[in-house]
Amino acid sequence: ENAVFDCELKLGDPKSAIHWYKDAKEIYKNKKYTMTFEDDIAELTIVNTGPNDSGKYRCEAVNKLG
16 A cells, blocks of 8 residues: 655745655655655655555755755
């Protein structure tokens, strides 16, 4: 079964990059994690969740201004 997390972000200028973290460690798009951003919603999908996927997840928007 998959798990899906949504993060609503109001982004302005300059454009921001979206980063996802699990237990304070950045995670990246791969076979386990898919990430999308559309209509101010960043979405993280964890594919085939299991015990190793438990933890604290968060998203962060960063631009050149911080």
